[in-house]
Amino acid sequence: MYTVKEVAAMLDMTDHTVRYYTDQGLVPNLRRDGHNNRLFDEASVNWLLCVKHLRHCGMPIDDIKTYIGLCQEGDSTVKERYEIMRRQHAVARAQLEEAKLRLAYIEEKVGNYLGIMNDTEDDIKHRTLIPSEPLY
Structure with missing residues (x-):
């Protein structure tokens, strides 16, 4: 059994x-000890x-x-649970694609600044807050 603090860390x-x-x-089915503290098993x-x-x-x-209620019904x-997860899969996939775009933008900026620090690029063309390509 685990405590709140242990589960939070995990x-x-x-x-x-x-x-x-x-x-x-x-x-x-969360368990509690004699002092009403939450106790977590692997299922929890x-x-x-x-x-x-x-x-x-x-x-x-x-x-x-x-969703949890449906799981408990068996x-x-x-x-129904499949449909819920199928929709969440689509959401997660879209979030992943957005994260890839953000990462590419940040990687480009890191490369630009590295080039500026190494005197291989000019800072003036990188001062804009607007990316050269649309983010989304």
Whole structure:
């Protein structure tokens, strides 16, 4: 069993976020000790990991609750859960493409500044805040 602090460290979350997600009912069958402290087993940690990924894709808490409820209902909801994950897959793929564009822009700027520092490029043409190519 793990404490809030241990789970937060494992999942790179804050203690507050872990407590918030549990208070929102996003960790089914959460155990507590004699002092009412939250205790997490492997299943609880996996629920939090799922919540973390879905939140990072922008899924609202209420939609995550719906998904978790469907999971708890069992096999009869597999098609609905598949559709939810299929939509989130599309969202995550779009976020990945946007991140690649941001990375390419930053890499270009890093290269430009390296060139300026090595006297192989002129700073004047790189002072603009507007990229030469549209970001999106």
